[in-house]
Amino acid sequence: MKTLKLITAIAFTVLLGFTSCQSEESKEIGTNPNANSSTSPTASNYERAAQNDGSDDDFLDGNSCTELLFPLTATVNGQQITLISKLDFSAVLNIMGQFNNDTDNVSFNFPISVKTSKYTEVKVNNQAEFDALQQECENAEAQGKGAISCIDINFPVTMLTYDISLEQTGSVVVQSKKQLYTFMTDLQSDELFAVNYPINATLSNGTAVTIKSDAEFQNAISECVQFEDEKEDAATTAAEVEAILSGTKFKVETFITAGANTANDYANWSIEFTNDLKIVATNVVNAALGEVEGTYTVSSETEAFVNINFASNTALSALGNDWVISSFSNTLITLQSKTDASVTLAFKKI
Structure with missing residues (x-):
């Protein structure tokens, strides 16, 4: 997933002001009985799909909810290495891959900085703070609030907004995951939304899909989550067999x-x-x-x-x-x- 810079609340307010409308050109002008609240399953799906994906560096930090920020220095299996960018991941993997019957050990030279699933940059000063972030991630995943990283939405996407009387109040053109996450988390209890379908997305199995409803978005997530589960099971089997051999x-x-x-x-x-x-x-x-x-x-x-x-x-x-x-x-x-x-x-x- 692409990682985008954090935008400020002011910038997002400008975006709302620029893109909100209530014109006759909108396909959904008027009432919409299918509008979603901020606590609906559809809201949860879009919020989780829009979270910052920190899984690319899991082999280093073991935390899919945090993205390591560069530069940083770590000791990997006794060898100290400084990482300037993701290009340096290969050097770490080479160290880890020297032997297949050892336990890989990674320790960071604190402080380090990470970006959370909520796009917040956090300075981690010691191992205790690092472990606390890991526990927080495990709790979120156990509660079904972790990032859904197996679906990549193609932007822009238009969100139609409604009041509690189901009258349309405007529309918002969302250009990125970060903006989508902000839109979803900023929804108030008296605000409703509907996605202006169709939208396009790519699943982690490489399938490109056109999604025409909330139900189809849920189905696409179910498909890619099943694929990710199969990959995880296969990876576990591979690790166990390699240890036996x-x-x-x-x-x-x-x-x-x-x-x-x-x-x-x-x-x-x-x-x-x-x-x-x-x-x-x-x-x-x-x-x-x-x-x-x-x-x-x-x-x-x-x-x-x-x-x-x-x-x-x-x-x-x-x-x-x-x-x-x-x-x-x-x-x-x-x-x-x-x-x-x-x-x-x-x-x-x-």
């Missing part, structure tokens, strides 16, 4: 290809997944065959994957594939080819 030796329990189980071809091999994303296969019967090395990565989208790669013309090259994680336990991991569901592979811990 890392630093552990396995044997090929089954390898089904072309309808046949060829696991016996690998009965004499132990396969170790190292903590730096290498695979070392060792023939436990014939030492003269030495070791065969490969690489692996564990990733996720809406499913979790294990990519295995061995050089061609080696005893293990047939195991190389992009695999979908079908099931797993602490001792057995079952995989299915991403491109051919009939090809399956299972590793059993030795």
Whole structure:
């Protein structure tokens, strides 16, 4: 989501004065029985969709309700790094990705500054204040008040305003998330609004949608939240499987290809997944065959994957594939080819 500078209350008042109208050109002039109050579900949906999204830096601060502001200095796994912009995130991720069986540790050189979901800039002076912001975020999410970051509204959007008698009082052209958030949170108890549909939006799964009603906006949110939940579940699976694989030796329990189980071809091999994303296969019967090395990565989208790669013309090259994680336990991991569901592979811990 785009991050925009905080506008002042005076500037927003000017915007209201400039864009408010009650002309005959408005499509919704007059009464509107579908107008929403400030406490309606539609108001909540638009307010949450307009909140400042602080999830891009969650790998650093673990707080989706706050956006880290630059510059800042942090110590990541014992290495101090100064971040000037989001371009420096890659350096942090490289440090975190050196080993996959360690616990990443991030500590900030306080004070640091953050922007909250309400677009307020806050100076954080110490770890206690940092932890308090994290707790506040968790409370908001538990109460269903956290940001809905999976839908990106295409601006401008026109909001039609009404009094409690359902008579239109004007219209407001909203140009950004920040302005939309301000509009929604400034609504008074005697003020109503309606969205001048249709509007366009893009969901986090890449789908572009045209929304023609409050109900369709709710449906779009439900769709993208479900997609985000699937991504989160897949990421959890990937992390758990990576932890099981890392630093552990396995044997090929089954390898089904072309309808046949060829696991016996690998009965004499132990396969170790190292903590730096290498695979070392060792023939436990014939030492003269030495070791065969490969690489692996564990990733996720809406499913979790294990990519295995061995050089061609080696005893293990047939195991190389992009695999979908079908099931797993602490001792057995079952995989299915991403491109051919009939090809399956299972590793059993030795």
